[in-house]
Amino acid sequence: MAYMKDDQRKKLAVDVTRNSKGATKYILITISVLFVFFMLILPLFSVIVNSLKEGLGFYLEAISTEYVLAALGVTILATVITVIVNTFFGIVASWALTKFTFKGKQFIATLIDIPFSISPVIAGLAYIMTFGRSGWAKPVVDWINDMLGTDIKIVFAIPGVVLATIFVTFPFISRELIPVLNAQGTDEEEAAALMGAKGWTIFKRITFPHIKWALVYGVILCTARALGEFGAVNALSKTRGETFTLPLEIDALYLAGSADSITASFAVSSILVIIAVIVLILRNIFEHKSKANREV
Amino acid sequence: MYVELKDINKSYGDFQASKDVNMGIEKGSLVALLGPSGSGKTTILRMIAGLETPDSGDIIIDGVRVNDVAPSERGIGFVFQNYALFRYMTVEENIAFGLELKKMPKAKIKERVAELIELTSLKGFEKRYPNQLSGGQRQRVAFARALAPNPSLLLLDEPFAAIDAKVRQELRSWLREMIYKVGITSIFVTHDQDEAVEVADQIIVTNKGGIEQIGTPKEIYKTPETPFVSEFIGRSLLIEDYHKLKGFEKGEYKGAIIRPEFVEAFKSDNQVFSDVMDCSEEGVVTDILFRGNSLELKLEVNGIELTTFRSLERRSVKKGEKMRVIIYRLFAVDDDKAYLLENQELKAKDVKNRRLEAYLYSSDGYFVV
Amino acid sequence: MAKARKFRGGRVIPGFGLTFGITIAMLSILILIPLASVLFQSFRLSPSEFWGIISMPNVKHAFATSIGCAFIAAVINSIFGIMLAWVLVRYEFPCKRIMDGVIELPFCLPTAVAGITLSKMYSTKGEIGGPLFDWFGLRISYTHVGLVIALIFIGIPFVVRAIQPVLEKLDSQYEEAAYILGASRRKTFFKVIIPELRPALLTGFGLAFARGIGEYGSVIYISGNNEKEHTQVVSYIIMQKLNYLEYESATAIALIMLIISFILLLFINIIQIRQSRRTNNI
Numbered sequence: 033m034a035y036m037k038d039d040q041r042k043k044l045a046v047d048v049t050r051n052s053k054g055a056t057k058y059i060l061i062t063i064s065v066l067f068v069f070f071m072l073i074l075p076l077f078s079v080i081v082n083s084l085k086e087g088l089g090f091y092l093e094a095i096s097t098e099y100v101l102a103a104l105g106v107t108i109l110a111t112v113i114t115v116i117v118n119t120f121f122g123i124v125a126s127w128a129l130t131k132f133t134f135k136g137k138q139f140i141a142t143l144i145d146i147p148f149s150i151s152p153v154i155a156g157l158a159y160i161m162t163f164g165r166s167g168w169a170k171p172v173v174d175w176i177n178d179m180l181g182t183d184i185k186i187v188f189a190i191p192g193v194v195l196a197t198i199f200v201t202f203p204f205i206s207r208e209l210i211p212v213l214n215a216q217g218t219d220e221e222e223a224a225a226l227m228g229a230k231g232w233t234i235f236k237r238i239t240f241p242h243i244k245w246a247l248v249y250g251v252i253l254c255t256a257r258a259l260g261e262f263g264a265v266n267a268l269s270k271t272r273g274e275t276f277t278l279p280l281e282i283d284a285l286y287l288a289g290s291a292d293s294i295t296a297s298f299a300v301s302s303i304l305v306i307i308a309v310i311v312l313i314l315r316n317i318f319e320h321k322s323k324a325n326r327e328v
Numbered sequence: 329m330y331v332e333l334k335d336i337n338k339s340y341g342d343f344q345a346s347k348d349v350n351m352g353i354e355k356g357s358l359v360a361l362l363g364p365s366g367s368g369k370t371t372i373l374r375m376i377a378g379l380e381t382p383d384s385g386d387i388i389i390d391g392v393r394v395n396d397v398a399p400s401e402r403g404i405g406f407v408f409q410n411y412a413l414f415r416y417m418t419v420e421e422n423i424a425f426g427l428e429l430k431k432m433p434k435a436k437i438k439e440r441v442a443e444l445i446e447l448t449s450l451k452g453f454e455k456r457y458p459n460q461l462s463g464g465q466r467q468r469v470a471f472a473r474a475l476a477p478n479p480s481l482l483l484l485d486e487p488f489a490a491i492d493a494k495v496r497q498e499l500r501s502w503l504r505e506m507i508y509k510v511g512i513t514s515i516f517v518t519h520d521q522d523e524a525v526e527v528a529d530q531i532i533v534t535n536k537g538g539i540e541q542i543g544t545p546k547e548i549y550k551t552p553e554t555p556f557v558s559e560f561i562g563r564s565l566l567i568e569d570y571h572k573l574k575g576f577e578k579g580e581y582k583g584a585i586i587r588p589e590f591v592e593a594f595k596s597d598n599q600v601f602s603d604v605m606d607c608s609e610e611g612v613v614t615d616i617l618f619r620g621n622s623l624e625l626k627l628e629v630n631g632i633e634l635t636t637f638r639s640l641e642r643r644s645v646k647k648g649e650k651m652r653v654i655i656y657r658l659f660a661v662d663d664d665k666a667y668l669l670e671n672q673e674l675k676a677k678d679v680k681n682r683r684l685e686a687y688l689y690s691s692d693g694y695f696v697v
Numbered sequence: 698m699a700k701a702r703k704f705r706g707g708r709v710i711p712g713f714g715l716t717f718g719i720t721i722a723m724l725s726i727l728i729l730i731p732l733a734s735v736l737f738q739s740f741r742l743s744p745s746e747f748w749g750i751i752s753m754p755n756v757k758h759a760f761a762t763s764i765g766c767a768f769i770a771a772v773i774n775s776i777f778g779i780m781l782a783w784v785l786v787r788y789e790f791p792c793k794r795i796m797d798g799v800i801e802l803p804f805c806l807p808t809a810v811a812g813i814t815l816s817k818m819y820s821t822k823g824e825i826g827g828p829l830f831d832w833f834g835l836r837i838s839y840t841h842v843g844l845v846i847a848l849i850f851i852g853i854p855f856v857v858r859a860i861q862p863v864l865e866k867l868d869s870q871y872e873e874a875a876y877i878l879g880a881s882r883r884k885t886f887f888k889v890i891i892p893e894l895r896p897a898l899l900t901g902f903g904l905a906f907a908r909g910i911g912e913y914g915s916v917i918y919i920s921g922n923n924e925k926e927h928t929q930v931v932s933y934i935i936m937q938k939l940n941y942l943e944y945e946s947a948t949a950i951a952l953i954m955l956i957i958s959f960i961l962l963l964f965i966n967i968i969q970i971r972q973s974r975r976t977n978n979i
Contacts, residue, residue, distance in 0.1 A: 056882075057788055060780055060783065060784050060788070061784055061788055061790055063780065064777075064780055064781050064784040064785075064796070065796065067777055067780075067781065068781070068796050068799055068800070070825070071846075071849065071850055071853065072799050072800070072802050072803070072850070072853075073799060074818065074824065074825070075806075075811065075814045075815060075818060075850075076802070078814050078817065078818050078823075078824055079810065079814050082814075082817060117723075121719075121720070121723050124716045124719045124720055124723075125716070125719075125720040125723075125724075127712065127716045128712075128713065128716035128717045128719075128720045129720070131710050131712075131713075132710065132713045132717075134713075134717075138966065138970060140720070140721075140724070142962060142963075142966050143724055143728070143729065144724060144728075145962065146728055146732070146958070146962065147728065148904070148907075148908070149904070149907035149908065149911070149958045149961060149962050149965075150732075150907075150911055150954065150955060150958045151910070151911025151912070151913060151931070151932045151935070151951075151954055151958075152911070152913055152914070152932075153911075153913050153932040153935045153936050153939075153951075154732075154735065154911070154932075154935065154951045154954055154955065155731075156939070157735060157935060157939060157947055157948065157951050158731035158732050158734060158735050158951075159731050160939065160944070161731070161734040161735050161737075161738045161944070161948060162730065162731045162734040164944075166738070166944065167734060168734065168737070169734075195727070198727055199727060199728065199731070202727060202728060218710060219408055219410060219412035220412050220413075220414055220415065221710045222379065222408075222412065222709050222710060223406070223408055223412040223414075224414070224425070225399065225400070225709045225710050225711060226377065226378075226379065226399045226400060226404075226406050226709060227400060227425060227426040227429055227477070228398075228400030228401070228426070228429045228430070229400075229425075229429050230711060231710075231711035231712040231715075233429070234710065234711070235712075237414070237417075237425070238414055238416075241415075241416035242415070242416065253804065253805070256804070256805040257804070257805070259807065260805075260806065260807025260808065260809070260810065261807070262807060262808050262809040262812075262913065262914035263808065263913035263914050263932060263936075266913075266914075266936065267936060267939050278807075279807045279808075279809040279810070279914070280809075282807075282809050282810060282813065283809050283813075286813045286918065294813075294817075297813060298813070298814075298817075301807075301809075301810040301813065301814070304806070304807045304810050305806065305810060307805075308802065308805040308806045308807070308810075311805045312798050312799065312801060312802060312805055313798070315798065315801060315805075316794065316797075316798045378709070379709050399709055
């Protein structure tokens, strides 16, 4: 038994469980499939069905209104900036947290995870409290505007939307990278450093190949979440057609309440649903690759 | 001295990993740092490499104090315990990496890599990745990679730990041969005394952060200076009332260490030992264990349990059988020193004793009668 | 070796100062300082003002609703989560890989889209809500039940993804040992497997619960936000206060939410640290 490889052993376990439970197995699988179908898959179809209720012509019209196109622009802008910022942060933070030992490491890891567990609305509120009319950073922003002769607004403007999106998806990439880097250990980097390699060379030649797929997956997930962020952005964005993102546009259409606008709302939703499905498929591919990599 | 450590101290929190370490290593020698885990041997190696900094003391390589010199500028090659091969580089790329960092021209790199591939007989594996190699091959790549930039000192951290027992034997002689061929001063860490004895020409025994003894394998084996070394090397057994054994008198010692090869057990009708029969005493076989190429006998002599090996070629013995037993020598120990005690009665019969010596150190190490 | 560049030993791998500095700086500017502002602003309120806001009936009800529904959803998710993880790890069946992928859908689907879709589906005219209403007279959308369903949707991946890797690594020798010792399958499951899964389960539960308490997008449509029926969640109340520019009230409520989140986060972290300690000791 000791010589058995892990996968062999797992197979054996599967065999043991498979042979010994006939009925239980099928009951459990049936319940699971039903759960997944009703809870997760049915909503997807529901969106598509609802979006096409008024026909394809209406659908195309609904997704190409001025508001929707403007929202699409804002969404893409916010998403691109968010992904760049969070990718940079994710790589840097995961390097600091996995390649070195220092006191308070776990604490910092916990702080990075904060956006996971707090309400997105609070994220919006936090930026209003910081940069809004009564926020303490307002004078700083005003001062910068005076100095540069610019008129940068943060709250209820595009920068606020971008910041809120960054906040909500902040831990996504570091969270993907940290386990991979932890599993990889530090001895390759140590060996390279001992041979005289500089930080950037070590990262590029030694570390990066290990995290490549995890990074791609993290970026994809971060993109998906950034595209769909609602609560935080809702608090910071008030002007339809200017600072609205796609989810806010969906919200506005849905709340308008007429049958047409609700169908339009589902039509816009269907774009995001399709993106979500693509993300899921990519995720499966990249997670598979990343796992295969880790076994090297 | 090529490498020198002077009054080195190093602690991790409450744990003192190195305590007043002083040692020197000659140029061209192959040195083993031998000790149980936690004895501080790896810390010494890592400090020489620059992977750790000592809290106090000097590390000198080739006459230069290197405490403040970056690891990469100390002119060392390092073979990591798990080899730390770059998993996303081929064998070739692994070996070339250090040379690229030194900005060596491409053609030269190619030449040097080919040379090392040849030396470590890795031909045909140049394009493979580490996970496509066996443990032994990985070790050879690690060795080649460490040697590539022509270091003047080679450090190896438990070089055989990650290898199957079967292949290990082979690799030991390979590594020894290779190091002599290259002619590089080398230090390796091991917890396995067989490994140290077989590979090194100088052994440094460490214990609890300090150095117990420095010497050739033979010196370490035959004249241990401290209780720890006498007990750690060989298969040793500590007995307190050693003076109950025939031929030894009570001294100011805490006890004595006996190795199986110090104990001779023979049947009372054995003619070879007839002239020393009166130096022997009775022992009862309490247990017999089969050890592959020999038998391990447990004997009770005057209430003391002793162990000895017996060749399978000799007449068979049974559990409970009464045998004659002679103890040639033992290491008496007090708190911090070990002393060799010879069997007084055998010593008195000088001639016979020399004859017994011949058996003791017969070429295969075992008695043939 | 000639050049004696000064180097600080101990850390051989370069870049600690730089990466650590950037990490702390970005973390502070983007996350910690804004959150501290909430804290700071809420301290401007006197204790009695603070209490006045917190003890308003709709706020109290919202907390009860958010915490209660999130708890129920997290419990349901724990049960289904174990089952799904078990089925995905231990059994082979067609479409397994698709099912495994779909579990993550709630992570990728915008919450607002999930919200309007669930709301529509479970309304009295929806695909599921319709039949339930016609046959049994059940209403789901705009009730607590709807709210719980939305939270189950949001929380399920947290539990499954927490348990799955542990179950995968769980050495089958444990189970085999239990079988050989004569334990029944049910006994093996509850006495051997569940205890092994407990830390992961608690982590998943904690994450789903924390997420559920703060959830906004996916619940605000299906809940109906009716003050009288107590279907308003805390996030909704905060948003409402923001829209009415009642920032003091918003920060006071947010502060309580933050405290709850931190406690949960702390709880999850303690479990994870303990778990890693335990597994390292083996």
